[in-house]
Amino acid sequence: MEVVLSQPADLPAMIDLLKLSLGETLMPKSEAFFTWKHFENPFGASKVLLAKEGDEIIGLRAFMHWEWAKDNQRRRAVRAVDTATNPTHQGKGIFKKLTMQAVEECKAEGVHFVFNSPNVASRQGYLKMGWIDAGKMPIFFKPGVLFPKSYNKNLGEDIANAFPLEKACEIWANKNLPVTFDAWSTPLSVEFLKWRYNDCPLIKYGAFAGDGDLGIVFRIKQIKSFRELRICEIWANNPMARKSLKQELKNIVHYTRPAVVSCAPNALIKEGFGFFGPFKKGPLTTVRELTLTDLSDYIQFNDWQPSIGAMEVF
Numbered sequence: 001m002e003v004v005l006s007q008p009a010d011l012p013a014m015i016d017l018l019k020l021s022l023g024e025t026l027m028p029k030s031e032a033f034f035t036w037k038h039f040e041n042p043f044g045a046s047k048v049l050l051a052k053e054g055d056e057i058i059g060l061r062a063f064m065h066w067e068w069a070k071d072n073q074r075r076r077a078v079r080a081v082d083t084a085t086n087p088t089h090q091g092k093g094i095f096k097k098l099t100m101q102a103v104e105e106c107k108a109e110g111v112h113f114v115f116n117s118p119n120v121a122s123r124q125g126y127l128k129m130g131w132i133d134a135g136k137m138p139i140f141f142k143p144g145v146l147f148p149k150s151y152n153k154n155l156g157e158d159i160a161n162a163f164p165l166e167k168a169c170e171i172w173a174n175k176n177l178p179v180t181f182d183a184w185s186t187p188l189s190v191e192f193l194k195w196r197y198n199d200c201p202l203i204k205y206g207a208f209a210g211d212g213d214l215g216i217v218f219r220i221k222q223i224k225s226f227r228e229l230r231i232c233e234i235w236a237n238n239p240m241a242r243k244s245l246k247q248e249l250k251n252i253v254h255y256t257r258p259a260v261v262s263c264a265p266n267a268l269i270k271e272g273f274g275f276f277g278p279f280k281k282g283p284l285t286t287v288r289e290l291t292l293t294d295l296s297d298y299i300q301f302n303d304w305q306p307s308i309g310a311m312e313v314f
Helices: 008-022 031-039 094-108 120-128 155-162 165-172 190-198 239-256
Strands: 002-005 047-053 056-070 073-085 113-116 132-136 139-143 206-208 214-223 226-236 260-263 276-279 284-289
Touching: 002 094, 008 031, 008 047, 008 056, 008 073, 031 056, 031 073, 047 073, 047 094, 056 094, 073 094, 120 284, 155 206, 155 214, 165 190, 165 206, 165 214, 190 226, 206 239, 214 239, 226 239
Parallel strands: 073 113, 226 260
Antiparallel strands: 002 047, 047 056, 056 073, 113 284, 132 284, 139 260, 139 276, 206 214, 214 226
């Protein structure tokens, strides 16, 4: 068995392996989704390692590049995401070999740390390889409307048409977006917002930009037969924008008629937006040091405030 870096010609076989190993549950296994996720990412193309026996790909491991910013500091990170092993080759330590080689290569390249949100089955494997629990991501909630509407599959398209994200990005292109926060968060840019939300092949998002000094990116998620309004990104650059943001959020709630509204912790929602929490309802996250040996800012989310959009889908 040899471990090699993936090449563009390997993509069809990689998708076949993901389908064989994981099936089609949860996330789609398609060339379009994989390409968007791993090769069009504005933080850089993913490190995708393959285990091969002869010409056959028997294992895959992808580390996706990401960045975090706080004040004037930046952290380069990778997130351990897609992994697959051919069922006929299980028991050979392929997952561990690929993962640890990716760890060593990213460390040599100066990446600060690796994080991911493993499922219950894979969590123990990561802990044995040096990952540590960072707890569940906290989420804030607020009631939606008194008489919420039911969810339907065409809703995403309706929201995207009513609140076009592409138009919002055109407005933001002429404004200064918040690239640093008072807690570790993903730096925002028009390039990132277009890639993450406008170009995402999986989910339709809506957005509101106003005069450009504020921003809301959101989507509708199904909760049983009703709707959850999920705030994926939210910011305001000045007091006037914060006041406008409250009204625009009310307008979005009135238009979408959700049963509940959710948002990740940030400074804004503590300023009279009516949210309750935080509740530890988000994904369980684990982290591991690479070149950064002090991970105190990233454990238990004590100073780490990723948006929902930075954590979901991947």
